[in-house]
Amino acid sequence: MSGVMKRMGMLFRAKANKALDRAEDPRETLDYSYQKQLELLQKVRRGVADVATSRKRLELQLGQLQSQSSKLEDQGRKALALGREDLAREALSRRAALQQQVTDLETQHQTLQSEEEKLTLAAQRLQAKVDAFRTKKETIKATYTAAQAQTRIGEAFSGISEEMGDVGLAIQRAEDKTAQLQARAGAIDELMASGALDDPTGMAKDDIAAELDRLSGGTDVELELQRMKAELAGGSTQQQAIEGGGAQQQPQGQQPQQAPQTQQPQNQQQTPPDFGKH
Amino acid sequence: MIVRIMGEGQVRLADSHFAELDKLDDELLAEMEGGDEPGFRRTLHALLDAVREFGEPLPDDALEPSELILPSPDATLDEVREMLGDEGLIPS
Numbered sequence: 001m002s003g004v005m006k007r008m009g010m011l012f013r014a015k016a017n018k019a020l021d022r023a024e025d026p027r028e029t030l031d032y033s034y035q036k037q038l039e040l041l042q043k044v045r046r047g048v049a050d051v052a053t054s055r056k057r058l059e060l061q062l063g064q065l066q067s068q069s070s071k072l073e074d075q076g077r078k079a080l081a082l083g084r085e086d087l088a089r090e091a092l093s094r095r096a097a098l099q100q101q102v103t104d105l106e107t108q109h110q111t112l113q114s115e116e117e118k119l120t121l122a123a124q125r126l127q128a129k130v131d132a133f134r135t136k137k138e139t140i141k142a143t144y145t146a147a148q149a150q151t152r153i154g155e156a157f158s159g160i161s162e163e164m165g166d167v168g169l170a171i172q173r174a175e176d177k178t179a180q181l182q183a184r185a186g187a188i189d190e191l192m193a194s195g196a197l198d199d200p201t202g203m204a205k206d207d208i209a210a211e212l213d214r215l216s217g218g219t220d221v222e223l224e225l226q227r228m229k230a231e232l233a234g235g236s237t238q239q240q241a242i243e244g245g246g247a248q249q250q251p252q253g254q255q256p257q258q259a260p261q262t263q264q265p266q267n268q269q270q271t272p273p274d275f276g277k278h
Numbered sequence: 279m280i281v282r283i284m285g286e287g288q289v290r291l292a293d294s295h296f297a298e299l300d301k302l303d304d305e306l307l308a309e310m311e312g313g314d315e316p317g318f319r320r321t322l323h324a325l326l327d328a329v330r331e332f333g334e335p336l337p338d339d340a341l342e343p344s345e346l347i348l349p350s351p352d353a354t355l356d357e358v359r360e361m362l363g364d365e366g367l368i369p370s
């Protein structure tokens with residue numbers, strides 16, 4: 001076949017290809033957008049790794065503090081056995097400070113763990129979104145290629161002006177850009193919703209809280225002293241009762257509330273409320 | 279195969295019809311090159327009628343590239359010659 005029909009068809013396709021070559025290709029925009037999403041996903045993954053590293057570091061610190069704490073307790077016990085109540089008091093005082101740090105670190109650890117879980121979930125969701133975008137991108141590209149060729153044919157043969165063609169391209173670009181922005185906004189929403197953009201270490205305390213902790217620590221020292229004295233005195237029934245209570249209280253930091261009911265309703269327990277009024 | 283008649287739209291044609299259409303198409307080309315305006319007009323109309331008769335029209339919103347293209351019924355010999363010239367169908 002070499003007649004008019006064929007020649008016109010061939011000529012048209014050659015010209016259409018040439019015209020398309022000059023136009024901006026939105027398919028490149030889609031690929032670029034996908035690339036950006038992959039980079040964002042990489043950042044989120046790095047974020048997960050950073051949080052996990054911080055959590056592990058905290059676990060190490062906690063272990064060290066707890067080991068120091070039991071060492072000080074032993075020292076206090078020995079000092080008291082040797083009749084050096086002043087030394088025992090010092091050891092227990094240091095231990096109380098350490099216990100407070102342990103409590104703080106445990107809180108931080110819980111926060112980090114929760115952040116890590118949320119961030120992992122966010123990364124998984126983002127991964128799914130990026131995968132979905134990749135599929136959609138390929139579909140759009142294929143559809144675009146077919147539609148673009150057909151649009152050019154339509155333009156040429158139904159007398160539609162070149163401006164209309166430009167409008168078509170502009171719409172395509174706008175759609176691509178919208179998809180890109182939506183994907184990016186979605187990713188940022190994920191991060192915000194997961195709290196990954198918050199500072200997980202913002203644990204600063206005000207002066208009053210610090211003072212209350214100090215006083216509470218002092219009370220703990222007195223309680224420890226009492227407990228050890230009782231231990232040394234060999235009062236077995238009372239000792240068991242105290243130890244049982246103490247062992248449960250320590251990790252939750254509830255000593256100041258529970259211990260005084262059984263042992264120490266004295267002067268120092270009433271001081272913290274006074275500080276609260278200053 | 280999809281054939282477009284300029285200004286009218288597209289039709290889908292079965293391959294079995296192409297032998298007859300090819301004959302008319304070659305004739306049309308010869309008349310165009312020979313400058314036979316009346317012959318060209320007659321053959322063009324015969325070709326278009328055949329395409330319309332054998333073909334099944336495609337909906338206007340169908341997005342399928344045309345493989346063959348025919349001038350519109352009122353196209354003159356000069357216009358078709360111009361379209362097949364260097365400038366082609368789409369101005370550069």
